[in-house]
Amino acid sequence: MASPQTKRQKSSKDVPYELIYWPGLPGRGEHIRLALEEAGAEYSDTAFSGDSAVQTVLGYISDTNLGDALNPPVLAPPILKHGELIINQTPNILLYLGQRLGLVGDKADEDAVFKVNELTLSALDGLSNEPHDCHHPIATGSYYEDQMDEAKKKSSDYIKNRLPKFLGYFERVLKGEASKSEWLYGSQLTYADLVLFQCVDGVKHAFPKAVARMGKSGDYENVFKLYRAVQERPNIKAYLASERRQKYGMGIYRHYPELDEE
Amino acid sequence: MASPQTKRQKSSKDVPYELIYWPGLPGRGEHIRLALEEAGAEYSDTAFSGDSAVQTVLGYISDTNLGDALNPPVLAPPILKHGELIINQTPNILLYLGQRLGLVGDKADEDAVFKVNELTLSALDGLSNEPHDCHHPIATGSYYEDQMDEAKKKSSDYIKNRLPKFLGYFERVLKGEASKSEWLYGSQLTYADLVLFQCVDGVKHAFPKAVARMGKSGDYENVFKLYRAVQERPNIKAYLASERRQKYGMGIYRHYPELDEE
Structure with missing residues (x-):
């Protein structure tokens, strides 16, 4: 009781x-x-x-x-x-x-929460926290301009090694048997899919040239397909077109052309 | 059914x-x-x-x-x-x-899991992931020796700004009303307390001089009290004295004297 x-x-x-x-x-x-x-x-x-x-x-x-x-x-x-x-x-x-x-999939799957949570944590680690550190590798409380040299080195490594690692990981998740649909886990959209969408959107903003190249490569075909499928969800589509969706600025994902690839 | x-x-x-x-x-x-x-x-x-x-x-x-x-x-x-x-x-x-x-506190408290999880995430962010980045601020896959200059800058900022911020945060958690004991949340030990113990142990190993000074300052009195209280838990005490407890080496927490304060 x-x-x-x-x-x-x-x-x-x-x-x-x-x-x-x-x-x-x-x-x-x-x-x-x-x-x-x-x-x-x-x-x-x-x-x-x-x-x-x-x-x-x-x-x-x-x-x-x-x-x-x-x-x-x-x-x-x-x-x-x-x-x-x-x-x-x-x-x-x-x-x-x-x-x-209702964004953790099938209610009868008692372990779904741990799958959705782990996918969320990995997306945020590699596709949100690390992109932030690309422009602030030394000191969160200091200006970008005061750590630009280090930011260039960090971003170069991120684009070369880390971004492919994480996009490749999620491509494997989508190719795996536990993904029983176009979504990361099971047969329904979960909040991990929404997180991955926002992460891909963010790295596209921060590193447009690098992400465009990776998109064209076909190596992460299912990740970009998921990205587009989230955009087409009716509620998400209406939200993205509304004024509630804010523009990128001086936040996690920043576009500094000198940090993107040539 | x-x-x-x-x-x-x-x-x-x-x-x-x-x-x-x-x-x-x-x-x-x-x-x-x-x-x-x-x-x-x-x-x-x-x-x-x-x-x-x-x-x-x-x-x-x-x-x-x-x-x-x-x-x-x-x-x-x-x-x-x-x-x-x-x-x-x-x-x-x-x-x-x-x-x-049974490490999330009172079973009747249906929201305890979200309190224990948030404390765990914050401890890992500031007292585990950031200490790792202190010795690898540019590229996780490269040698420390190839990013030592940047590591010195990052560690200096960490000791000056970030470590006090996170220790100060957990001191406030322990002083707050939701901590009804020597533990972070409620009246029982939870896994967040064990995480904080390990994080403090790790930063002590990595930055012994800085952490010794902070310990003596009295500013984080309750955090260090929790650290000692975890050490005295019978099962933890036996574990720490056993060969199952491994020595720090080339992992998250590394002691490079040049990264610690003078």
Whole structure:
């Protein structure tokens, strides 16, 4: 039997999701938006709350924030508030939402969550965190211009070794038997597919020449097919055409022509 | 009612856990070992399988491995095999084991898993992945000696800005109301505490002077108290004194005196 506290918590979650993220760039918040948009979920987004957006985010990640009785303090956005729950870390928010939004595949497959989570973590590692480090290999808190030489070396290695490694990995996932469709795992779209879509979109923006060459090579045919299939999902298509989809800027994925291949 | 397939899968999991990891260094596999050891779980470890260990790992991560009908191919070790299940990604393996081994706190707290997972992800980001990048800021596949100048710059920024940021974050977590004990979340030890222990142990090894200074400062008093409390857990204490606990070497956490502070 549910305790009174559990009941209260459950009813407190019968409210829209609240995404707390920096305004003005897609960033890591975009992974959360795509899951919510695909599922047609009701949510608010601080990125569109006008002048107060930055202050709201800063309040959550302040050095004096100790969280509350239910929630440890969060480290960084994206942050999800849902009723009394406040959590952070992109793959963790997706884990929470994925189960609620029906984006982890077949409900009878009790291990699906661990497959979808591992694919998500690997996509974020190699196709989101590493691309960020390409323009900030030395110090996250310093300007790109102050680490440009190192950024060129890092990006050169990324394009030569790391990007093919990760695209090749996901190509193998799609060719494998556990992918029973055009999607990464099982026969339904999961949030890992949405994450891979956004990662490919991001590296296309950051390294257009390199990714165009890789697209033409045919070596990652199934990855690019998945990318296009996500674009054509009705809810995603409408979202991408809307003003809610933000333009790339000074976030994770940055286009510096000198970091792309010749 | 459980389908025949679900029943078969469940019974196939009534077997010991199998950890597949490189021999000769604690690495990311250590987080998995600590969870298994704390819980007193039965497991095998390829790191102790002699000459075949490296070949076993290479087989799993081969470019020709497409996984099987149940499991996508894995990208990198640590890998956990449990019956027919094969998964990778350190925080994902911990998510799987944590629930089974009773290391996510109070069972009545349905959101505990998302708190423990977010703390784990943040510890691994800032206190495991970033320390790795300190000695390999440009190219994971190249020698340290070929990126030593950049490693010095990255380590200097890490010690000055990033390490205090993450230790400070976990100090706030421990001071917050959601930590109802000496542990990060709730009133019981969770696997996030074991991860933080290993992360602190690793940065102590990599940057002994910097971490000794931070330990003496008193600014992270609760973090170091947690570190010592984990060391005193009976199962952990016995494990750390055993030959199963491996010595640091050429893994994530490396001690290069020139990267530490003066």
